[in-house]
Amino acid sequence: MTDSAAFNDFTKALTGQVSVVKKLIRLERELTAAASHDDPKKLDVLVKEAQPDLYNFRSLEKKRIQLAERLGWKGLRFSQILALVSEEEKSVLSPLFEDLKEALEILKESQESAERIMHIRLNDVNAAISTNKIPKAFQDTLA
Numbered sequence: 001m002t003d004s005a006a007f008n009d010f011t012k013a014l015t016g017q018v019s020v021v022k023k024l025i026r027l028e029r030e031l032t033a034a035a036s037h038d039d040p041k042k043l044d045v046l047v048k049e050a051q052p053d054l055y056n057f058r059s060l061e062k063k064r065i066q067l068a069e070r071l072g073w074k075g076l077r078f079s080q081i082l083a084l085v086s087e088e089e090k091s092v093l094s095p096l097f098e099d100l101k102e103a104l105e106i107l108k109e110s111q112e113s114a115e116r117i118m119h120i121r122l123n124d125v126n127a128a129i130s131t132n133k134i135p136k137a138f139q140d141t142l143a
Contacts, residue, residue, distance in 0.1 A: 006070045007089065013064040014096040020057045021103040024050060028110035035117040 027050045034042035068074060073081050078097040082090050 003071060006067050010064060010067040010071060011092055011096060013060050013067060014093075014100055016060045017057060017064065018096065018099045018103050020053050020060065021100070021107050023053050024057070025103065025107050025110050027053070028107060028114050032110065032114040032117050035114060035121055038121065 027046055031043060031046050031050075034046060065074075068076070068081075073084070076084075078093075078101070082094060082097070085093060
């Protein structure tokens, strides 16, 4: 049996990470919608809203890594940790690991979708710029 206080803190860190990632998924989806609707004000608000969550995730990740080291799991994958722990601990960790893995996969897909929309918008902007003449006053600054 592992250090129960560290184990409980480890599970709390995992639960916190799952919660933060789910919030980031919602924000990424809203970013995608705002980008597709060409709403820069909404994009700005959402980016600012996401920043504390990103810091929170990093903090929880640091804590999780420190606790894993304290528990003797430094550098181990989730599957390796599950192979080392008791059945009781496995029954607690397994769903948390699965929830985090699933949430991170969804977040990655959401980010890729937002990135595709942003590239489309940038191409639209570039096309608009290339069809407009540059005012004489600015031509000298481009040289």
